[in-house]
Amino acid sequence: MLQAVRGTKDLLPDVINDWHYIEEIFRKVTKKFNYKELRTPIFEYTEVFSRGVGEGTDIVNKEMYTFQDKGENSLTLRPEMTASLVRAVIQNNLTAQETVARLWYFGPFFRYERPQKGRQRQFHQFGAECLSSANPESDVEILLLADNLIKELGIKDYKLLLNSLGNKSSILSYKKELTSFLKSEFENLSEDSKRRLDQNPLRVLDSKDEKDLKVTQNAPKLIDFLDEESKEHFKFVTNSLDHLNINYEINHKLVRGLDYYSHTVFEFQSNYLGSQDSFGGGGRYNELFEELGGKHTPAVGFAFGVERLLMILESQKLINKNNNNLDFYIVCFGKEYFSYVIEISTLLQKNGYSVNYDISRKSFKSQLKDSDKLKANFSVIIGENEVISNQFVVKNMISGEQMKIKLENFSKFVKF
RNA sequence: GAGCACGUAGUUCAAUCGGUAGAGCGCCAGUUUGUGGUUCUGGUUGUUGUGGGUUCAAGUCCCAUCGUGCUCCCCA
Structure with a gap:
């Protein structure tokens, strides 16, 4: 029998109402914050992602659906939105008219991974990006928007993890320091981390392996490498969250797997999901526009995994199935x-x-x-x-x- | 990419040591020929994921393959 490709799913009439419901909330919340929707093509020239997401990331190295079209262009099904969105903003000069561009999106994404609960090869993300401001006010706005969405959906028992990576130069000097520390402990690292050391040493920090956890206990801390300006930026964010009564947990080991992040990074975790417990995440990316050939444009944004949101809603019994009268x-x-x-x-x-x-x-x-x-x-x-x-x-x-x-x-x- | 488990009717799940594939739900029909839901009665459903092998005999054992779940990796 012919069947759907591994890791893909049909959304049949019995679940489509749930999708309409959740999409309705995306529109409602973004409208309140005056964010505008944009849609971009589902594939791009491969370069958009290899340069945008970063050569050192797993997404680019082993998870992309890349193919040649008949004109011998290397194309890739989008594995995430930020790089595509930045490309579209540069190409259409969206930041020229307005000082700040506030954008949101929803759609399918593709990664070649081993399917698991909460992980498919075609999956959906909802996200928002605030462009053109380097100020922490925009970090706060993005976090507030994400918080609004979660509350509007009725999601409970989740955690917001927060960290600051500092600016590019503090990340670089930290990376150097961390790498030499990890090299001195090389024999005590897990096999995975020995490999990670070359590719992306920061990722050793959020390893779950006991051997790594032991080593990283004594590793130099990212926070000690932040300069005054970065510290002030982060302080502004946490102060505002305190003021807004948004709960968070600072986790200095949170680094996230995409190359473009700096300063504020965050992740939402839920107990309803099992091993893939993060249902959303994001952070600041000030360098990405230049990386993709645009003018300097600081930005901050987040993405939620829609399938994972729906899984949470279902286990919390927040979805009413019989609205089909x-x-x-x-x-x-x-x-x-x-x-x-x-x-x-x-x-x-x-x-x-x-x-x-x-x-x-x-x-x-x-x-x-x-x-x-x-x-x-x-x-x-x-x-x-x-x-x-x-x-x-x-x-x-x-x-x-x-x-x-x-x-x-x-x-x-x-x-x- | 690595490890482990699982795959039986439309669906949820049984089937002892390898010995005739079964139940609930659903579905269809009937219960005074023009009135649904609740009862009651009867009926219906299978290439046991697929392909090979061992055996007198395979849902059950072995191999391959596809798919799913869990863990690792990674991420939303």
Whole structure:
């Protein structure tokens, strides 16, 4: 049997309501903050991501869907949004007219990984980016927007982890120091971390391996390398969060896996997800625009994993499954009366009601059963008696009450 | 990319040591030939993921493959 590609899923009618619900909240919250949606192509020239996300990252090294098109261009299905978004902003000069651009997005992304709970090869992200301001006010705004979204969804029992990486020069000097420290402890590191040391030494910090945890206890701390300006920036952020009553936990080992971050980085974690416990994350990226050939544009943003959000909502039972009600079901027996079915259903549809009727010539009883199963609010009954008397039976399926209505009075009835 | 577990009816799950594939739910029909939901009665469903092997005999054991779950890696 033909089946969907490994790590991809069909979103069938029984879950699509959940998606509409959550998308509605994305729109509602971003609107309150005056963020504008943008959509970019699902693939880009590979360079956008190799330069944007960073050559040293796992995403670029082993997780991208990269292929050649017939014009022999190397193209890649987007593994994340920030690089695409920055490319689009530069190309369309979106920051020229406004001093600050506030943008949000929602859509599918692709990474070649081993599928697991909360991890697919095609997955969806919702995210927002605040462009052009280097000030911590924009970090706060982004965190506040994320917080609003989480609260609007009703998600509970989550943690916001926060850290500052400082500016590029403090990261570089820290990296140097950390690398030489880790090299001195090389033999005590896990196999994975020995490999990481060359590629991305910062990642050794958030390893779960016990051997690594032992070593990193005594490792130099990132916070000691921040210059005054970076410290002040971070202090502004934490002070504001305190003031806003947004709970957070400072974790000096939080570094995140993408090359472009500096200053504030953060991650949202939930206990409902199992091993893949982070359902959102983000941070500041001041250098990315220049990296992709644009003018200097400091920025900060976040992304949420939509499948993971839905998993949390489901385990918290925050999703109401039965919002699929039907307004009218038309029961008709006698195929010669089908024109009445169409006439009445058209009338109802014109007034905005949803209508179902039988097309498989089921028995009278089965049609009523159908009506019940589809949770129709009303059934309209059409049969010989009704046609002869020009009085159609309308049955309230909740109370069981019935009334007779003439065809020409239907529009009045329908408007209540 | 590495390790472990699992895959049986539409669905959730049984099937003892290798010995006739079964139940609940659902679905269909009937319960005075024009009235649903609740009862009651009857009926329906399978290439045991796929392909090979061992055996008198395989859902069960072995190999391969596809898929899923968990852990690592990584990330949302």
